[in-house]
Structure formats: structure tokens, C-alpha cells
Amino acid sequence: MTIATTQTQVPVNVDNDKCIAEKGCTVCVDVCPLDVLAIDMLTKKAFMKFDECWYCLPCETDCPTGAVSVSIPYLLR
Amino acid sequence: MKRIDLEFDLVVIGGGTGGPMAAVKAKEKNPKLRVLLVDKANVKRSGAISMGMDGLNNAVIPGHATPEQYVKEITIANDGIVDQEAVMAYAANSFDMINQLDQWGVKFEKDETGDYAVRKVHHLGSYVLPMPEGHHMKKILYRQLKKARVEVTNRVVVTRVLTGADGEVVAVMGFDCRTADTYVIRTKAAVLCTGAAGRIGLPASGYLMGTYENPTNCGDGHAMAYHAGADLANLECFQINPLIKDYNGPACAYVTGPFGGFTANSKGERFIECDYWSGQMMMEFYNELEGGNGPVFLKLDHLAEETIQEIETILHTNERPSRGRFHEKRGNDYRKQMVEMHISEIGFCSGHSASGIHTNAMGETSVPGLYAAGDCASVPHNYMLGAFVYGRLCGENAAAYCAGHGQGVIDAGDVAAEERRILAPLGRTDGLTPYQIEYKTRRLVNDYLQPPKITRKYEIALRRFDEIREDAESMFAANPHELMRAMEAHSILDCAEMAARASMFRTESRWGLYHYFLDHPERDDENWFCHSLLSKSAEGRMQMRKKAIEPYIVPIDEEERSAYQRLRVAHNAEAA
Numbered sequence: 287m288t289i290a291t292t293q294t295q296v297p298v299n300v301d302n303d304k305c306i307a308e309k310g311c312t313v314c315v316d317v318c319p320l321d322v323l324a325i326d327m328l329t330k331k332a333f334m335k336f337d338e339c340w341y342c343l344p345c346e347t348d349c350p351t352g353a354v355s356v357s358i359p360y361l362l363r
Numbered sequence: 364m365k366r367i368d369l370e371f372d373l374v375v376i377g378g379g380t381g382g383p384m385a386a387v388k389a390k391e392k393n394p395k396l397r398v399l400l401v402d403k404a405n406v407k408r409s410g411a412i413s414m415g416m417d418g419l420n421n422a423v424i425p426g427h428a429t430p431e432q433y434v435k436e437i438t439i440a441n442d443g444i445v446d447q448e449a450v451m452a453y454a455a456n457s458f459d460m461i462n463q464l465d466q467w468g469v470k471f472e473k474d475e476t477g478d479y480a481v482r483k484v485h486h487l488g489s490y491v492l493p494m495p496e497g498h499h500m501k502k503i504l505y506r507q508l509k510k511a512r513v514e515v516t517n518r519v520v521v522t523r524v525l526t527g528a529d530g531e532v533v534a535v536m537g538f539d540c541r542t543a544d545t546y547v548i549r550t551k552a553a554v555l556c557t558g559a560a561g562r563i564g565l566p567a568s569g570y571l572m573g574t575y576e577n578p579t580n581c582g583d584g585h586a587m588a589y590h591a592g593a594d595l596a597n598l599e600c601f602q603i604n605p606l607i608k609d610y611n612g613p614a615c616a617y618v619t620g621p622f623g624g625f626t627a628n629s630k631g632e633r634f635i636e637c638d639y640w641s642g643q644m645m646m647e648f649y650n651e652l653e654g655g656n657g658p659v660f661l662k663l664d665h666l667a668e669e670t671i672q673e674i675e676t677i678l679h680t681n682e683r684p685s686r687g688r689f690h691e692k693r694g695n696d697y698r699k700q701m702v703e704m705h706i707s708e709i710g711f712c713s714g715h716s717a718s719g720i721h722t723n724a725m726g727e728t729s730v731p732g733l734y735a736a737g738d739c740a741s742v743p744h745n746y747m748l749g750a751f752v753y754g755r756l757c758g759e760n761a762a763a764y765c766a767g768h769g770q771g772v773i774d775a776g777d778v779a780a781e782e783r784r785i786l787a788p789l790g791r792t793d794g795l796t797p798y799q800i801e802y803k804t805r806r807l808v809n810d811y812l813q814p815p816k817i818t819r820k821y822e823i824a825l826r827r828f829d830e831i832r833e834d835a836e837s838m839f840a841a842n843p844h845e846l847m848r849a850m851e852a853h854s855i856l857d858c859a860e861m862a863a864r865a866s867m868f869r870t871e872s873r874w875g876l877y878h879y880f881l882d883h884p885e886r887d888d889e890n891w892f893c894h895s896l897l898s899k900s901a902e903g904r905m906q907m908r909k910k911a912i913e914p915y916i917v918p919i920d921e922e923e924r925s926a927y928q929r930l931r932v933a934h935n936a937e938a939a
């Protein structure tokens with residue numbers, strides 16, 4: 287059997303112009319209780335890697351540059 | 364992937380609410396004790412109180428309530444099935460804990476005289492203390508962890524508590540959810556503070572992480588306790604909450620009640636006297652929802668503008684701050700519309716209900732050296748302050764236990780078996796995904812276990828869970844993160860089966876909707892005025908037994924006993 291990847295629009299958006307992950311910031315990745323954020327090795331910016339969000343907001347609240355914005359996941363909205 | 368071997372005196376599992384308190388208090392009791400706090404998330408922002416809390420739901424403060432009154436209230440709210448000594452241990456230590464938190468910098472609401480501003484939400488007494496600036500809670504706990512020099516390991520998912528020849532705790536195992544390194548932590552004692560089992564049922568939205576509880580809390584602790592040989596108590600007393608529909612978070616009647624908000628039916632009429640969450644309250648909610656007067660709403664649109672603004676400030680900055688965002692998208696304005704509510708999927712939680720790992724008034728489980736505090740334990744209606752108080756009791760009592768015990772002997776075979784179990788999904792390149800296993804389990808929980816309970820449906824559920832157990836053997840994980848979800852899926856399956864077996868055992872109805880059993884619709888005090896205990900048999904299967912209710916230390920008279928049965932507003936009463 288093969289494995290398919292199903293596309294989904296994730297609820298967390300990172301503004302690449304504001305994100306300073308390339309300077310070593312990993313705050314949002316560190317605080318997320320579900321560990322669903324990561325730093326993209328190519329762009330050196332934070333992004334939502336897994337669509338498993340509790341819409342709890344530590345990532346947005348603790349980001350030092352205001353780069354993160356969280357929406358309510360589409361299925362709940 | 365490597366294996367990491369560590370040695371401590373005490374390991375606290377889960378660093379949300381009760382966990383940090385347990386670790387700090389164990390260190391205060393014996394600063395030389397080697398204490399490790401492990402969390403699958405990061406203790407800076409983990410657990411139910413990740414973004415703070417709206418208030419204390421069960422503060423027992425002199426001048427407002429006595430410990431005896433509180434024990435009575437909870438005994439009645441929980442239909443008599445309580446170990447009063449354990450509830451009393453909470454109540455008697457509640458005020459000291461509030462003062463401790465106040466000293467640490469937690470801001471509680473106070474009146475002009477500096478006294479705590481307690482509000483009435485429960486049926487009988489006054490126990491709710493607002494925390495308008497409750498969002499600082501995690502920072503305050505973190506400061507105390509640093510001060511007490513507790514060692515912290517984040518992002519390690521604990522999977523098993525290993526026991527020695529006498530059934531005592533000898534080690535804790537787990538893995539790093541980013542590297543898949545496995546951990547074998549030798550220890551004399553452990554405190555489980557893994558929170559509720561909040562990921563057993565499927566939210567009506569279908570979004571797996573759209574739960575009331577922090578979804579990190581998927582019942583790992585319940586599963587670990589079971590496999591370590593501990594008793595679990597009254598699991599059939601499910602947690603089911605009245606929540607904002609789809610958002611699946613608190614609306615929240617505890618905050619808005621004292622301001623004049625209330626739960627209403629579609630006509631805008633009050634139908635319950637009291638919004639305190641109990642099984643009976645949920646039954647009335649369910650009846651209204653399913654009857655001609657549904658849906659059910661939280662009504663605030665009759666309140667003054669300043670009051671609504673104050674409510675918005677609390678509800679949209681604290682605890683679940685995305686509530687405001689949700690309402691905005693829906694076009695919900697507290698001034699103009701009532702907020703639509705619904706009932707949640709099922710879970711185990713002693714914070715709100717009474718289901719969990721059995722503990723006594725010292726926080727001890729039935730496994731020597733294993734303690735449990737907070738939502739995963741069994742002291743009913745314990746909420747956040749209960750997690751703190753029992754965190755303290757477990758930390759102190761575990762420290763005392765460590766003083767009298769050496770390190771035990773770890774069975775190398777047990778370690779090897781658990782390492783194999785953990786790493787198996789990573790070793791496969793093909794199979795079912797953790798998402799598929801979890802989704803199907805939780806969907807079946809909704810289909811078959813959500814009350815009203817029916818024997819035939821429960822039998823079908825058990826058969827289907829067995830099938831999923833077989834399927835789960837072919838689960839594969841492409842990376843350490845998915846491995847975390849895979850191991851969680853095993854815990855969820857264990858909890859689903861526990862929920863079914865415990866429910867089928869208690870052949871009566873009790874706790875309103877929580878255990879509304881259609882084949883046995885009446886409460887049967889003659890046969891079922893007792894706890895139910897679930898444990899692992901010698902053959903490795905789930906077994907059930909009864910445990911007599913411990914003698915009451917606060918007597919309850921006949922009239923009081925049925926107070927929570929009289930929640931429904933009298934038929935022709937005026938709408939409030």
C-alpha cells in the first residue's frame with residue numbers, strides 16, 4: 287500500500303518579513319504544547335509543519351516580533 | 364537515535380499544573396533530593412493552564428466557606444461516591460495554597476478591604492475566586508521551578524512506569540519527540556501529573572485537536588498507571604462538559620454567572636438553577652438540547668455595556684483567549700446574540716468529574732512509590748487548585764517515601780520490550796498512519812460510548828476496539844513527531860476500552876448524564892453505593908471490582924443528599 291499526503295490549509299501563519307528565525311529565534315517552536323511548528327531549513331523561517339493546533343496562542347503571544355498569527359482551524363470556524 | 368540512561372530519586376511526569384508544584388514541594392521538603400520534571404511539551408507553556416486561567420473554581424476561604432461545607436457540597440454533587448477524607452485533605456489545605464500562590468505573585472480578585480472576592484456558582488456554597496490577571500500563572504510556576512533547582516526535561520513523552528519484584532516503581536521510560544532518543548530513567552518514586560484523558564472522543568467538528576482539554580493530555584498517564592498495575596477509580600463517571608459549540612471551549616458560565624449571565628434554552632429562558640458543572644446539570648442540559656427547547660445558549664445580551672466589556676476582557680485575554688477570535692468570525696456579539704452551546708465528547712477527568720487513577724488522601728496510588736495528582740487522579744471536582752494542593756501533597760509524601768527506600772532493580776527484559784514497543788512504528792515504512800488509528804478509535808467512542816449508554820452498543824464497541832488493536836500493530840511513523848502520535852494512539856485505545864469496561868460493570872445509572880445507562884435507568888444504592896476499580900489481571904486483561912465507600916467524616920442528611928437532583932427550574936417559574 288502507498289501513503290498519500292492530503293493537502294490542508296493550516297491555521298497558523300508566519301510573516302516571513304517579521305520572523306527572525308535566521309538570527310537564532312525559536313520561541314514559537316519552543317512554546318507550542320503540541321510541537322507542530324518548525325523552522326524551515328531552506329527559508330530559515332518558522333512555519334506550521336503539522337495541522338494539529340489547539341488554537342491556544344502561546345506562539346503568537348510569545349513571538350518577539352509579532353510574526354505569528356493564529357486563526358481558528360477551518361473545521362471549527 | 365540513541366538510548367539515554369539517567370538516575371533520579373523522584374521523577375514527576377507532566378509539568379502542567381500539579382507537576383511543577385509536586386517538584387517544587389519535594390525539593391522544599393528535601394533540597395538534596397534529585398528531582399526531575401519531564402514533559403512532552405515545554406513546561407513554560409504546557410498543560411490546561413498554558414495561557415492562564417479565569418479563576419479558582421473551588422476556593423475554600425475562611426469567612427466564605429468551611430472545609431466541612433465544601434466536603435458536603437462535593438459529596439452531594441458527586442452523588443455520594445467520594446472518599447471524603449481525600450476531599451477533606453484538599454479542602455483543609457486549600458486556603459494555605461491560595462496564600463502561597465498569592466505570595467508567589469498570582470493576582471486574585473480582592474475587595475476594598477483586601478479580602479478575597481469570592482463568588483457563588485455552586486448550588487449550595489460560595490467557592491469561585493476570579494483571577495482577572497490569571498495569564499501569568501505559568502511564568503510564576505516557572506520562576507519557582509528555577510528557584511527550587513528542579514531539573515526539567517522538555518519534549519520527552521513518558522510511555523511506561525516500570526516496576527520491580529514487589530510491584531514498586533523502579534524506572535520511567537519514554538522518548539524524545541524530536542529525536543526519538545529513548546530514555547530509561549531509574550527512580551525510587553514517580554508522580555503522575557499527566558492531566559485528563561481529553562482525547563478519547565471526537566469533537567463534533569471532526570478536528571482531532573479541537574478538544575476541551577489541552578490535546579497533549581490524551582490519557583498517557585491513565586494507560587501507564589494501568590500497565591504498572593495501579594487501580595483506576597470510577598472511570599464510568601465520564602467528563603462531559605457544556606461548551607461553546609464547535610469551539611469546544613468554556614463559554615464560560617462560571618465567569619459570567621456572577622455578572623448575571625446564565626445558560627438558557629432557545630426561548631432565552633433559564634432552565635437550570637445553577638450552572639456548576641455536575642452530572643445532573645449535564646443531564647438537564649442534554650434534555651433541553653435534545654428536546655423541543657434546544658439548542659442551548661449562554662445568555663448575556665441582557666447585560667449592561669460595561670459588564671459585557673468586563674466579561675470580554677476576561678474571556679478574550681485569558682485561559683482560552685482565541686474565544687474572541689472565534690466569536691468574531693461567527694459574527695457573535697455578546698450584546699446582540701446568545702452564544703450557541705453544545706455538549707462535549709467524553710473523557711476521564713477528576714478536575715471536573717471524578718474519573719481517574721485511584722489515589723488516597725496522601726496522593727498514593729495502589730503501586731508503591733507511585734503517586735498521582737490533578738486531573739489524572741481520582742479526587743472529584745478538584746480543578747486547578749486541587750491539582751496544586753495534591754501536587755504539594757504528592758511531592759512531600761513522595762520525598763518522604765524516597766528517604767525510606769533505595770533504588771530498585773530494573774528488569775532488563777522489561778526495558779528491552781518497551782524499547783521495541785516504542786521504536787516499532789519508526790521501523791516500518793508502510794502501514795496505517797497514527798492519524799487513521801486515532802481518528803477511527805475516537806469516532807467509534809462517539810458512536811458507541813457517548814451516553815446514553817446501551818449494553819449492546821458497548822459490546823460492539825469492544826469488538827471494534829479489538830480490531831483496531833490488531834490494526835495498530837501495523838502503525839508506522841515517518842518521523843519522531845508522528846511516533847509521538849502513534850504512542851498516543853495506543854494510550855487512547857487503552858482509555859477507550861477502559862471507558863467501556865467500567866461503564867458496563869456499573870449496572871445502574873448515576874451522576875446524571877455521565878453514567879446514564881438505558882438498560883439500568885435507575886440509581887441503585889443498595890448494590891452500587893460503592894466505587895468501581897479497574898486494574899490489570901494476571902493474564903493482562905482489564906478486570907473490575909467494587910470498593911466500599913470509606914466511612915463519611917462529614918455526615919449528609921436526607922434533605923441535603925438530593926439537593927443536586929433539584930436543579931431544574933420549576934415549570935411555571937418566570938424566566939430570570
Ligand SMILES: Cc1cc2nc3c(=O)[nH]c(=O)nc-3n(C[C@H](O)[C@H](O)[C@H](O)COP(=O)(O)OP(=O)(O)OC[C@H]3O[C@@H](n4cnc5c(N)ncnc54)[C@H](O)[C@@H]3O)c2cc1C
Binds near residue numbers: 522
Ligand atoms: C479550557 C479549560 C478551562 C479551565 N478553567 C478552569 C478554571 O477557570 N478554574 C479552575 O480552577 N480550573 C479550570 N480548569 C481545570 C484546571 O485547569 C485543571 O484541573 C488543572 O489545570 C489540571 O492540572 P494537571 O496538572 O492535572 O494537568 P495539566 O496542567 O493539563 O498538565 C498535564 C501535563 O502533562 C503533560 N503530559 C501529558 N502526557 C504526558 C506524557 N506522556 N509524558 C510527559 N508529559 C505528559 C502535558 O504536556 C501537560 O503539561 C480548566 C481546564 C481547561 C482545559
Ligand code: SF4
Binds near residue numbers: 311312314351354
Ligand atoms: S517566535 Fe517569531 S521570530 Fe521567533 S521563530 Fe517564531 S515566528 Fe520567527
Ligand code: SF4
Binds near residue numbers: 322343
Ligand atoms: S496556537 Fe497553540 S497549538 Fe497552535 S501552533 Fe500556536 S502554540 Fe501551537
